[in-house]
Amino acid sequence: MKARRARALRARTTAMTAPTAPRSALRRAMRPLRPASPAMRVGLGLAFFVLFVALWALATFGGLVSPFFLADPFTMLQEGWLLFTRFGFIGDIGITVWRVFGGFILAGLVAVPLGILMGAYKPVEAFLEPFVSFARYLPASAFIPLLILWAGIGETQKLLVIFIGAVFQIILMVAGAVGGTRRDLVEAAYTLGATDGGVVRRVLIPAAAPQIAEILRLVLGWAWTYVIVAELIGSSAGIGHMIVDSQALLNTGQIIFGIIVIGVIGLISDTAFKALNRRLFAWSLA
Amino acid sequence: MIEIEGVARTFPGARGRSPTRALEPVRLSVARNDFVTILGPSGCGKSTLLRIVAGLDEATEGQVRLPSGPVTGPGPDRGMVFQSYTLFPWLTVAENIAFGLREKRMPKAERAEIVAFYVDKVGLRGFEGHHPRQLSGGMQQRVAIARALANDPAVLLLDEPFGALDNQTRSLMQELLLKIWEDDRKTVLFVTHDIEEAIFLGSRCVVMTARPGRVKADIPIGLPHPRLYKLKTAPEFMALKERLTEEIREEAIKAA
Numbered sequence A: 001m002k003a004r005r006a007r008a009l010r011a012r013t014t015a016m017t018a019p020t021a022p023r024s025a026l027r028r029a030m031r032p033l034r035p036a037s038p039a040m041r042v043g044l045g046l047a048f049f050v051l052f053v054a055l056w057a058l059a060t061f062g063g064l065v066s067p068f069f070l071a072d073p074f075t076m077l078q079e080g081w082l083l084f085t086r087f088g089f090i091g092d093i094g095i096t097v098w099r100v101f102g103g104f105i106l107a108g109l110v111a112v113p114l115g116i117l118m119g120a121y122k123p124v125e126a127f128l129e130p131f132v133s134f135a136r137y138l139p140a141s142a143f144i145p146l147l148i149l150w151a152g153i154g155e156t157q158k159l160l161v162i163f164i165g166a167v168f169q170i171i172l173m174v175a176g177a178v179g180g181t182r183r184d185l186v187e188a189a190y191t192l193g194a195t196d197g198g199v200v201r202r203v204l205i206p207a208a209a210p211q212i213a214e215i216l217r218l219v220l221g222w223a224w225t226y227v228i229v230a231e232l233i234g235s236s237a238g239i240g241h242m243i244v245d246s247q248a249l250l251n252t253g254q255i256i257f258g259i260i261v262i263g264v265i266g267l268i269s270d271t272a273f274k275a276l277n278r279r280l281f282a283w284s285l286a
Numbered sequence B: 001m002i003e004i005e006g007v008a009r010t011f012p013g014a015r016g017r018s019p020t021r022a023l024e025p026v027r028l029s030v031a032r033n034d035f036v037t038i039l040g041p042s043g044c045g046k047s048t049l050l051r052i053v054a055g056l057d058e059a060t061e062g063q064v065r066l067p068s069g070p071v072t073g074p075g076p077d078r079g080m081v082f083q084s085y086t087l088f089p090w091l092t093v094a095e096n097i098a099f100g101l102r103e104k105r106m107p108k109a110e111r112a113e114i115v116a117f118y119v120d121k122v123g124l125r126g127f128e129g130h131h132p133r134q135l136s137g138g139m140q141q142r143v144a145i146a147r148a149l150a151n152d153p154a155v156l157l158l159d160e161p162f163g164a165l166d167n168q169t170r171s172l173m174q175e176l177l178l179k180i181w182e183d184d185r186k187t188v189l190f191v192t193h194d195i196e197e198a199i200f201l202g203s204r205c206v207v208m209t210a211r212p213g214r215v216k217a218d219i220p221i222g223l224p225h226p227r228l229y230k231l232k233t234a235p236e237f238m239a240l241k242e243r244l245t246e247e248i249r250e251e252a253i254k255a256a
């Protein structure tokens, strides 16, 4: 009886001193919503890449997967080198990047103003929202055969695929962001003598701007998916085209290299976009 | 200056629920240069009444009349400071204060002069370039007051502007507001549920009943100006406080 109580007491005191015990570093780091230090973030982020490549190397070098289906990391790098030195891969990358940004910018130029109009003026929203909601679910890739018929297999068709894939999404999300502007800010502007146009220009647009920028960043990510699909079908240049060519030659190293290049470019543009948004809209960060 | 003529407001019930009667017909006449405080328990329709005067909400009965005619919507002649923090978070302190002036297309130099004047007046020199999220709650409400005043409105409407502040800050803000009013005597309508605040600031205090709100009492506050914080412990102040406490207590019991 006495021993039991003593043990319970000891357990309680160790529980109380636990935060200073060495084992608690992990516990503390794993508190819900506790921010991780920058060094830890970079380290852990890289660790997963290392783990991923290690598993891949294990599967390929260990003979678990036939090289016919999956090239090992070294072959992949070699093939990648060849792509740049012999097959002018940099040109393919350039063309794909230009298609993504071209289609994306066109979509943004059309969609952002329309989204703002829809968010600000409810009759415009009532007029367009049902159609745009419907159009948003039309898969851009399903338009490719039709677009080839209309526009051939040139650049116009590629840009249109991305345009269709991005424009409706941006319109709806921007309308949502603008429509969700804090009502009390709008009312404050009116009591300060703002006109209706003034409220749109000086309250709705600046209030929604950080969200609009985030929406554009998100949709730019999706545009990368559309462009590759567009290039897989009826194309004579671009990363997607290279991937189809490599498939015909059963060169999985090149295919994987192409996919990784897409990932890397995506990561770079996303990081740049995020940094830009953070600079432009510092006021909106908590 | 402001004639509130039988203003009543009923909010329609959402989806089959019965409508909410927020305000019974209210009749109130505010003279030019008067500082009227409206005191009432939570939910009695104080904000609703002030929003109707501001033109942000519509009366279901009656109307609000200004020298320029009946109120049909919000306008720069009635500046408002809200219960919640409503500074534009993307603008700096100076840009917030200049918001109404820019809307009037006032030239830049003139704008800067007015902004500097009001920044000084609310004691925020050195913070002109700060964004609202870098300010404390009290500072934000000071900017909100400066922003409303910079527009030079004929009427200033304040809806519990210090409601979210701690006691010490609140006292300092009351003194600041009083000093601003003593300087240029704008017509003010000030909503609060704090009895001391209502007496200390007002030249007249209107007590409202629990919901649906009506005017229950209209009490002149004859305390001389300039008023200092020491007044809050003076016997005349205490007498008024006792009287208002009685009035408001009955209503609070009903509302609870």
Ligand SMILES: Nc1ncnc2c1ncn2[C@@H]1O[C@H](COP(=O)(O)OP(=O)(O)OP(=O)(O)O)[C@@H](O)[C@H]1O
Pocket: B011, B012, B020, B021, B022, B040, B041, B042, B043, B044, B045, B046, B047, B048, B049, B083, B193, B211
């Ligand atoms: N938009 C609205 N729709 C429906 N009912 C509302 C609306 N606004 C206010 N009410 C109702 O009207 C009543 C009065 O609200 P009001 O905001 O004017 O109270 P208040 O006196 O300002 O209260 P507080 O001191 O808590 O701010 C409340 O009971 C509320 O439920």
Ligand SMILES: [Mg+2]
Pocket: B046, B047, B048, B083, B159, B160
């Ligand atoms: Mg209120």
